[in-house]
Amino acid sequence: MFNLSRYFSTVSFILIVLAAGVLGPLYQTLSMHQMKGLAESRNVAMAQVFQNSLHDPLETLLVESVGRNASAVDQSDDLISIQKSAFGLMKGTSVIQVKVYNRLGNVIFSTDARQIGENSLSNPGFKAAINGSVLSELNHRDTIDSLEGSIGNADILASYVPILGKDKSVEGVFELYQNVTPFVGQLNSSMWWVTAGVVLVFAALYFMQFLVVRRAQGILEDQEGRIKAARDTLELQVGARTEELKRTNQQLEEEISERRQAQSKLNYLAYHDPLTGLANRRCFIERLDESLRETAKRDERLAVLFIDLDQFKQVNDSLGHGVGDELLVAVSSRLSEHVRLIDMLARLGGDEFICLMEAVREEDEVEVLAGEIIAAFEQPFKIGDHELFLTASVGISLFPGDGGSDSVLDLMRNADSAMYRAKSLGRGNYHFYTPEMTVQAQERIQMENLLRRALENDEFRVHLQPQVDTRSGQLVGAEALVRWESPELGQVMPTRFIPVAEDSGLIVGLGNWVLRETCRQFMKWQKSGFALPQVSVNLSVRQLERPEFIDVLNQILHETGMDPTCLKLELTESVVMAFGDACALLEKLRDLGISLALDDFGTGYSSLSYLKMLPVQQLKIDRSFVEGIGRNTGDEAIIRTIMELARSMDFEVVAEGVETAEQASFLAGLGCQQLQGHLHGRAVDPAEFRARWSIPE
Numbered sequence: 001m002f003n004l005s006r007y008f009s010t011v012s013f014i015l016i017v018l019a020a021g022v023l024g025p026l027y028q029t030l031s032m033h034q035m036k037g038l039a040e041s042r043n044v045a046m047a048q049v050f051q052n053s054l055h056d057p058l059e060t061l062l063v064e065s066v067g068r069n070a071s072a073v074d075q076s077d078d079l080i081s082i083q084k085s086a087f088g089l090m091k092g093t094s095v096i097q098v099k100v101y102n103r104l105g106n107v108i109f110s111t112d113a114r115q116i117g118e119n120s121l122s123n124p125g126f127k128a129a130i131n132g133s134v135l136s137e138l139n140h141r142d143t144i145d146s147l148e149g150s151i152g153n154a155d156i157l158a159s160y161v162p163i164l165g166k167d168k169s170v171e172g173v174f175e176l177y178q179n180v181t182p183f184v185g186q187l188n189s190s191m192w193w194v195t196a197g198v199v200l201v202f203a204a205l206y207f208m209q210f211l212v213v214r215r216a217q218g219i220l221e222d223q224e225g226r227i228k229a230a231r232d233t234l235e236l237q238v239g240a241r242t243e244e245l246k247r248t249n250q251q252l253e254e255e256i257s258e259r260r261q262a263q264s265k266l267n268y269l270a271y272h273d274p275l276t277g278l279a280n281r282r283c284f285i286e287r288l289d290e291s292l293r294e295t296a297k298r299d300e301r302l303a304v305l306f307i308d309l310d311q312f313k314q315v316n317d318s319l320g321h322g323v324g325d326e327l328l329v330a331v332s333s334r335l336s337e338h339v340r341l342i343d344m345l346a347r348l349g350g351d352e353f354i355c356l357m358e359a360v361r362e363e364d365e366v367e368v369l370a371g372e373i374i375a376a377f378e379q380p381f382k383i384g385d386h387e388l389f390l391t392a393s394v395g396i397s398l399f400p401g402d403g404g405s406d407s408v409l410d411l412m413r414n415a416d417s418a419m420y421r422a423k424s425l426g427r428g429n430y431h432f433y434t435p436e437m438t439v440q441a442q443e444r445i446q447m448e449n450l451l452r453r454a455l456e457n458d459e460f461r462v463h464l465q466p467q468v469d470t471r472s473g474q475l476v477g478a479e480a481l482v483r484w485e486s487p488e489l490g491q492v493m494p495t496r497f498i499p500v501a502e503d504s505g506l507i508v509g510l511g512n513w514v515l516r517e518t519c520r521q522f523m524k525w526q527k528s529g530f531a532l533p534q535v536s537v538n539l540s541v542r543q544l545e546r547p548e549f550i551d552v553l554n555q556i557l558h559e560t561g562m563d564p565t566c567l568k569l570e571l572t573e574s575v576v577m578a579f580g581d582a583c584a585l586l587e588k589l590r591d592l593g594i595s596l597a598l599d600d601f602g603t604g605y606s607s608l609s610y611l612k613m614l615p616v617q618q619l620k621i622d623r624s625f626v627e628g629i630g631r632n633t634g635d636e637a638i639i640r641t642i643m644e645l646a647r648s649m650d651f652e653v654v655a656e657g658v659e660t661a662e663q664a665s666f667l668a669g670l671g672c673q674q675l676q677g678h679l680h681g682r683a684v685d686p687a688e689f690r691a692r693w694s695i696p697e
């Protein structure tokens with residue numbers, strides 16, 4: 001810390017020394033000047049006394065000395081008398097020597113006779129006096145001859161005083177030596193006293209101020225101590241706070257980076273399908289929106305290709321979601337290989353993919369891409385132990401034409417409608433959108449609305465299709481197939497309205513109605529003597545999913561009095577696989593005595609081990625395979641395999657869609673027990689059925 005006391009001491013000491021060093025000599029100079037003035041006044045007075053007392057002899061001497069040599073003057077009588085008088089006048093005064101110069105600067109009189117005759121013309125004192133001024137000089141003399149002998153170590157004031165004549169002209173000069181030794185001594189000792197006094201006063205002042213300063217220094221040190229302690233505490237607090245801030249900052253940075261990661265993950269998830277990593281619906285819509293505007297500006301064309309996997313539902317239902325997911329990933333990567341870099345492939349959800357093709361010059365280019373997409377499915381997908389054969393249906397909409405530049409959804413919806421048309425043409429097809437498809441889509445909506453009140457309006461009818469024994473051709477049963485007589489749409493076939501009923505959930509009420517109506521009809525026939533051995537009813541997965549299904553079934557059986565052993569329920573492979581606890585539910589149905597058949601067999605992906613566990617008695621070979629008999633060796637091979645399987649697993653087999661005798665004989669040759677198809681009869685209303693199959697009495 002700055003040492004105020006030391007600083008003060010040093011500066012004060014220097015100031016005191018300086019003050020003493022300046023004030024002492026100043027005092028001496030002033031006093032000396034004063035003393036010189038007084039002594040000079042005395043010398044002037046003394047000269048006046050001399051001049052007055054020795055006026056005549058002195059004047060004579062002054063006059064006579066001019067032009068005479070020194071020895072002549074020295075010998076004059078006047079000189080002797082002047083000398084006597086001079087000594088007399090000097091007696092008792094401090095004047096110790098008197099000299100008289102004539103105008104020529106010669107000493108014509110001196111109390112020291114040896115000096116008479118000397119010349120001092122060039123002496124400054126003489127010069128001043130001859131010009132009318134008085135000049136004094138203070139000298140220190142080691143020895144000087146005086147009236148009473150020689151004086152040693154004396155301070156002498158020599159004054160040159162002009163001697164004025166009557167006419168006030170300077171006739172000569174007095175030089176008077178006055179012994180001022182006592183005064184000078186006194187002055188010197190006074191100077192020391194003054195110096196000592198100054199030192200003492202300043203020392204006292206210094207001491208008092210020192211006390212004040214030391215006290216101030218104490219206060220300052222105390223304050224500094226406190227400030228230092230406060231600063232130390234503050235520094236500690238600042239250090240701690242800095243550390244805390246660093247930690248908080250680090251936490252913040254970590255949080256920010258976590259948030260950034262989460263945000264980028266969220267962004268990624270917001271725009272990507274987590275399963276396949278492809279762009280999702282939102283991403284596709286935004287890109288299409290942007291592309292539409294760009295394409296409109298550049299006067300170009302673009303295409304939207306809606307891709308749907310034809311058999312994905314069956315795979316998913318029969319082999320489980322794990323396999324389904326893996327299949328979707330494999331499909332996405334295979335599709336990606338065929339899409340150009342500038343195009344965009346996205347997954348809309350489920351088994352629906354969509355592709356945006358930009359900068360389209362010709363429709364052919366789109367057809368090529370659609371063809372490539374379909375061709376991509378020619379090779380089977382290997383998922384685990386499964387080798388899965390799939391096909392894809394592609395619907396295409398084009399811009400401009402199939403949607404405005406601000407109608408992203410129109411283009412997507414139209415491509416979707418085109419895809420449905422492609423699907424209806426058979427598996428593995430593509431189709432361009434046409435405006436009539438929108439009409440069909442609207443019809444579908446209208447159909448759903450009409451379906452809702454069709455049950456209440458009693459617009460449904462149950463038709464029956466015969467099932468015959470392959471060898472004897474005898475009636476062994478009938479399949480109940482629903483028909484809709486709509487006042488607005490006319491007769492609507494199940495292939496049109498069952499999917500709509502399934503999608504809308506209306507199938508539950510409709511399916512239960514068919515079940516009840518079939519049982520009621522069966523019992524009516526039985527009571528009236530037409531004994532049909534068995535009747536089959538189709539079940540939708542939506543019905544099975546209902547927890548109250550068994551209760552509803554029991555109630556129908558109870559209400560109608562139907563013998564459960566005469567009832568056969570047909571479930572598609574995919575329905576059985578899709579239903580979580582199918583085995584347990586089917587067991588319950590079996591316990592009731594109801595027969596079970598697996599419909600559309602061969603189109604799904606049932607595993608043999610699972611099939612073995614199912615309490616099913618019958619397999620129904622799908623119509624699509626029967627259709628290929630005699631035309632497609634692949635279909636025939638599948639039928640043979642199904643027959644082998646059924647034999648080894650002890651299933652009864654029904655072939656549906658049998659239209660020709662050739663098909664019937666092929667199936668008979670393989671040991672198929674029952675046939676169903678136009679060859680033996682179409683599905684007809686109960687009256688016609690009875691009329692056809694009643695045995696004449």
Ligand SMILES: Nc1nc2c(ncn2[C@@H]2O[C@@H]3COP(=O)(O)O[C@H]4[C@@H](O)[C@H](n5cnc6c(=O)[nH]c(N)nc65)O[C@@H]4COP(=O)(O)O[C@H]3[C@H]2O)c(=O)[nH]1
Binds near residue numbers: 514656
């Ligand atoms: N070309 C041709 N077709 C033949 C031949 N023999 C039978 N068919 C048709 O094949 C379909 C067989 O029924 P499905 O496989 O259960 O397929 C049925 C079934 O899955 C569903 N369905 C019909 N009625 C019901 C029902 O009451 N409930 C449920 N859940 N589905 C039903 O609608 C599908 C179609 O029914 P339909 O149009 O009646 O068509 C029936 C039948 O008319 C033939 O020799 N040639």
